[in-house]
Amino acid sequence: MSNGTTTTEKVIKVREPLFSPRNKKLIKDPLNDSNPITVQILGICSALAVTVQMKPSIVMALSVIVVTAFSNLVISLLRNSIPNRIRIIVQLTVVATMVILVDQVLKAFVYDVSKQLSVFVGLIITNCIVMGRLEAFAMGNKPWPSFLDGIGNGLGYGLILVLVSAVRELFGSGKLMGYQVVPDAAYKAGYFNNGLAILPPMALIIVGIIIWIQRSRNPKLIESK
Amino acid sequence: MEHVNIFVKAVFVENMIFAYFLGMCSYLAISKSVKNAVGLGVAVIFVLGVSVPVCYLLENYLLKPGALSWLSADFATVDLSFLSFIMFIATIAAIVQLVEMVVEKYAPALYAALGIFLPLIAVNCAILGGALFMQEREYATLGEATVFGLGSGVGWFLAIVAIAAIREKIRYSNVPAPLRGLGITFILTGLMGLAFMSFMGVKL
Numbered sequence: 001m002s003n004g005t006t007t008t009e010k011v012i013k014v015r016e017p018l019f020s021p022r023n024k025k026l027i028k029d030p031l032n033d034s035n036p037i038t039v040q041i042l043g044i045c046s047a048l049a050v051t052v053q054m055k056p057s058i059v060m061a062l063s064v065i066v067v068t069a070f071s072n073l074v075i076s077l078l079r080n081s082i083p084n085r086i087r088i089i090v091q092l093t094v095v096a097t098m099v100i101l102v103d104q105v106l107k108a109f110v111y112d113v114s115k116q117l118s119v120f121v122g123l124i125i126t127n128c129i130v131m132g133r134l135e136a137f138a139m140g141n142k143p144w145p146s147f148l149d150g151i152g153n154g155l156g157y158g159l160i161l162v163l164v165s166a167v168r169e170l171f172g173s174g175k176l177m178g179y180q181v182v183p184d185a186a187y188k189a190g191y192f193n194n195g196l197a198i199l200p201p202m203a204l205i206i207v208g209i210i211i212w213i214q215r216s217r218n219p220k221l222i223e224s225k
Numbered sequence: 226m227e228h229v230n231i232f233v234k235a236v237f238v239e240n241m242i243f244a245y246f247l248g249m250c251s252y253l254a255i256s257k258s259v260k261n262a263v264g265l266g267v268a269v270i271f272v273l274g275v276s277v278p279v280c281y282l283l284e285n286y287l288l289k290p291g292a293l294s295w296l297s298a299d300f301a302t303v304d305l306s307f308l309s310f311i312m313f314i315a316t317i318a319a320i321v322q323l324v325e326m327v328v329e330k331y332a333p334a335l336y337a338a339l340g341i342f343l344p345l346i347a348v349n350c351a352i353l354g355g356a357l358f359m360q361e362r363e364y365a366t367l368g369e370a371t372v373f374g375l376g377s378g379v380g381w382f383l384a385i386v387a388i389a390a391i392r393e394k395i396r397y398s399n400v401p402a403p404l405r406g407l408g409i410t411f412i413l414t415g416l417m418g419l420a421f422m423s424f425m426g427v428k429l
Contacts, residue, residue: 004252011290035230037409039409041250041253041407042250043250044246044249044250044253045245045246045247045248045249045250045354046246046350046351048246048249049245049246073283086346088318088347088348089315089318092314092315092318093311093315094345095310096310096314097309099310100307100308100310100311100361103310122309122310122352122353122357123247123354123357125310125314125353126314126349126350126353126354127251127350128348128350128424133346135392181286196342198420199419199420199422200243200244200245200246200418201243201414201415201416201417201419202415203246203411203415204246204411204412204414204415204417204418205411207411208404208408208410208411208412208415209412211404211407211408211411212345212401212402212403212404212408213378213403214403215403215404215408216403219402219403222402222403222405
């Protein structure tokens with residue numbers, strides 16, 4: 001009997017379906033319970049600076065998803081041959097290569113957005129999400145789960161980015177994705193755009209409020225005093 | 226006078242944290258006590274003060290279009306600027322490693338106090354951000370680039386020490402439970418950012 005169970009276990013290990021529940025969890029978890037921005041405190045710098053309008057923040061989110069997913073994949077493939085002492089330099093080199101690729105693609109196809117993002121595409125290299133996931137996940141897991149983990153965390157990051165930028169663009173300039181949403185009649189009736197929403201500090205306050213809402217719905221995330 | 230202007234601008238007007246949100250991750254993670262915040266802040270000033278001028282030299286004598294013309298006239302059209310990310314980050318990682326070894330050898334007490342924060346500076350976006358802003362703004366001399374690096378470091382130092390002091394005090398207040406810790410720190414930083422915006426437009 002014991003022989004039989006071990007073989008079935010082996011079969012399960014070898015033929016784990018590509019989207020098994022465990023792998024799905026890797027994508028879903030970062031969207032809420034272990035969101036990189038609001039729970040793990042990773043990758044905040046760029047999240048706040050690019051969120052004045054929705055378009056650049058969506059481009060930024062896509063770039064981060066690509067970079068995290070593929071650098072997770074590469075590092076996970078290399079994980080057994082990287083000497084421990086110089087791993088940070090190896091990781092940074094892989095990430096920097098990915099970022100250069102993304103940067104050149106953006107410059108070639110969406111030049112105006114790439115100008116708007118200015119140094120922040122370059123700063124994906126030091127975006128703690130990428131390094132944090134490489135250290136915490138890709139160094140100890142197989143390529144496919146690592147790839148999914150990268151996509152999941154990129155999505156979680158993108159979700160917050162899009163939320164924050166939607167609020168800021170709606171209240172700050174009355175538009176969404178560059179199209180006017182607040183009708184002209186409202187402006188004539190005395191409605192004003194909230195200038196505060198365009199200023200950088202508002203991004204911090206919005207993220208603070210998102211954290212507040214998320215934690216009051218999900219009390220196990222509340223920090224002890 | 227130009228140098229003073231750049232310094233004041235880097236510390237107050239273009240503060241790394243309150244105007245650009247660079248280095249937020251360690252800023253949020255290490256600001257629980259003033260003592261650690263001071264240690265990390267000093268390390269950041271030092272690393273920025275060294276790595277920005279080094280990156281300036283790299284940029285002007287290696288990477289910029291035509292920067293290689295000091296080697297021979299044939300290289301006048303070579304443009305290596307697409308390599309700047311990888312060169313800058315490698316330089317910063319090397320300098321951080323160097324700083325870590327020097328501190329470990331000559332100031333073991335400080336080394337023990339800083340612990341994991343020292344190597345983490347390599348991935349502090351404020352450092353790479355400083356180098357990239359230096360590249361974007363095209364400072365005229367090495368002196369200006371150095372002053373900019375030091376100024377950004379001092380600005381970061383001020384910000385982290387200030388928030389650490391507030392967080393030490395706020396422990397005695399009754400913050401709503403879901404907002405405790407991270408949430409309130411975000412909102413506080415936002416309010417401090419608003420205060421720092423009053424420096425905007427200051428010219429010397």
